[in-house]
Amino acid sequence: MLLGKVSAALRWNGSQRSKLLDTSPTVIQELIKKHPESSPSLESSLMKGPIEEVDNVIFDSIDSIRIEKVARDLSGSGGPSGTDAETWQHILCSKQFKKKPELLKEAVAVLARKLCCQKIQPDHLKTYIAGRLIPLDKDPGVRPIGIGEVLRRIVGKAVMTTLKQDIIMNTAPMQLCGGLQGGVEAAIHAVRKIFEEESTEAILLVDAENAFNALNRNTALRNLRYTCPELFTYILNTYRQEANLFISNSDDHLQSQEGTTQGDTCALGWYALSLMPLLREVQVKQTEPETEPESDREPNTY
Template sequence: MGDVLVNEAGSSREVGVCSLDGFWPCPFRGFHCCPDGMTGSKGFPRLMAHIKRMHLSSDDRKSVLRDAVATNVDLFVSVGEALKVSGQWLCGTCMCVHALSRGCHHDTKVIRFNLVAGDVEEYVVGIAKPKVVRDVIPEGLVVVDEVLLDRVFSLPITTVKSIPHSCRMAFAQALRGALDKVIAMPESVEAWVRLLLLPRCTLRVFRPSSRQESRSGNRKSLQCLSIQRSLVAWGDREGFNDLILSLLAQPPRMTSHSDGPTAKVDNFVSCPNVKVCLRKVMDGHFTAAVKVLCSSGVAPFGKDTLRALVDKHPKLPPPTMPETLLSEPSLVTDADNVSGCIKAFPKGTSCGRDGLRAQHLLDAFCGEGSAISDGLLKAITCMVNLCLNGRCPKVLAEFVASAPLTPLLKPDNGIRPIAVGAIWRRLVSKVAMRGVGKEMAKYLGDFQYGVGISNGAEAVLHSANRFLNEFHSDGSLAMLTVDFTNAFNLVDRSTLLREVRTRCPSISLWVDFLYGQSASISGCGIDEMPPASA
């Protein structure tokens, strides 16, 4: 039975209190040399006991944490979530933790917990939820935050498919530096934003502006020069500022120069399917190239296409987050596993909104970049473990978890949206699936043929055909096939998150980060759709 809570008016209500069995990350991991601040830490099976013993053991520590909670909105929310799942509340006056049914006694009054809507801020009593305050930036310098990330992601920027050999060492160093900042300050939104901005800022495709620049040899050398200049500017604060401003100053849509060899090729290959087919052939995907030639192509950009996409991705309220504690620590991977997952991406894998391609990571490991490949791989592994442990700022979830949509046309003129997520998200998810894949395949057993079963769909088809051919000679059998309309987008996310927390808790924090907010679709996502080769 739940505990009886007494509010300020003297009424009572019953609520369930979560079990304290399991692991939970410490919200104060960045204070007092908390062991949960170490990469790969398991969290604590008795979180509140740890907080009281390490972080609230003296008046000085309480004072520091009170000021931090009152000024840092992310810390405030993290503390509230930990208190909520633990069934306790924090008195902001004395920084003491109490059971929900207990009051906090002071000389002149008794402060009690009052449950209203069950929001996390209700569990921190006496400290108002802080507002998001922007740092004061010198005049002329851009603010590196999620707003800037959204603006840059909305620009129609294309990144190179492969990094030129002469630029690989510089890019590997820039990537290593961005990763090191994330590892050192995982709570810093700016550090994560810089990591996500790196490919778009430094690996842009060079657009020739004259016939001479369009020549093959000149274009290659100018592409290398453009990347090298961008990487040099990236490492300097003022250079980074100029780099961002140059991106934001470009026209809304970029069109290639219509005079020169490129235009002749485009005129010769005017069919979009043929262009995509040629790219597939260059990547060695011959079966996919044949499929592209037979496809109906991409739906034209317009209100009808956007309306069809919105119908397939209805606006739903955010899911209910699971309140049970983790029964085991978050998954921790190693460098060999991460390396294998990076190499598992098919050749020619398309990029997400950030412009990073799997080939970019492979390029950074080879050639001149091989000199620092071990350190770079270690940094990527640490970043992956941070994501698995739920350390990526939640304000960036819509950028990391979202994906551009390519609306392919069906034979009946319907829309089949194809989503291409960011490489970082797909890499972390690959690692997560390797960690729980065998257990999940065993759990699902014979109830399905899609997860952990090689050629499962083909086996079902051939078995059904064989059965019909053998027993349907007299026409006495009938088969009913059922297809759910828009099934994937209508899955109950609350149930999904709850089942993941129960069945595979080691990846629960990562799944919560990806699917813990309401999904939506915006018109700007259509402008920057990746090619159909995704």
């Protein structure tokens, strides 16, 4: 509590404790089931049309100042390397190392801008996109918690803060997890208002199973060129190859081949953008006028 780690203190005293499961063969198989293999794209799900050109000058705002601000706001444990957010804050923001933190912040900013503007060889990013996987007891079942490398979380957060308005413009108001301020509260009030209307008979609650890991990654990547071209190059660099997920307290690892990768600060924004084609199609179908069956129509007279 003295360090400001309230969530960690609550977990330690048991009020929010989640039991860490042993990495038995059964648990490993459950983790594998929750990370399905890659599946091909359906032609009907792909967006088509002219692709908007992106001016790379929009990423010039990712500088050492933004990197420091993002690093100071991060928290949490480390990925496979074990270097946590607090250590990164120390080496990036401390005055103890004189001019070296400034040089490191500028190097991280250069990396971020390069990932946003250039296509990088996938093999060069294997360590960058790797994550640590922790199996928690869902009681019943297994809840996989992914922890990405802090460097990836810093760079991803810097990219997302730079493109925040672009993502909101391309997702709001239908998708509320794209960064729209007060979006969840607005949704709650809207649903409550609709529910209290006399014409409302019922509300259908739908929960997609394993949604983040089951998203078709190939389709989502190709459609991102249309839903948010500014974010496309960065997501392509970090998602066009499988990410190695190293299971805690085990020598085993598995690969994230579908959907988003837990521990990535860009995952929620990308997921929100990926669902936009589906949401727009549903909206169009809801606004289309109902047509009478052919048998119920009156015959044409001339």
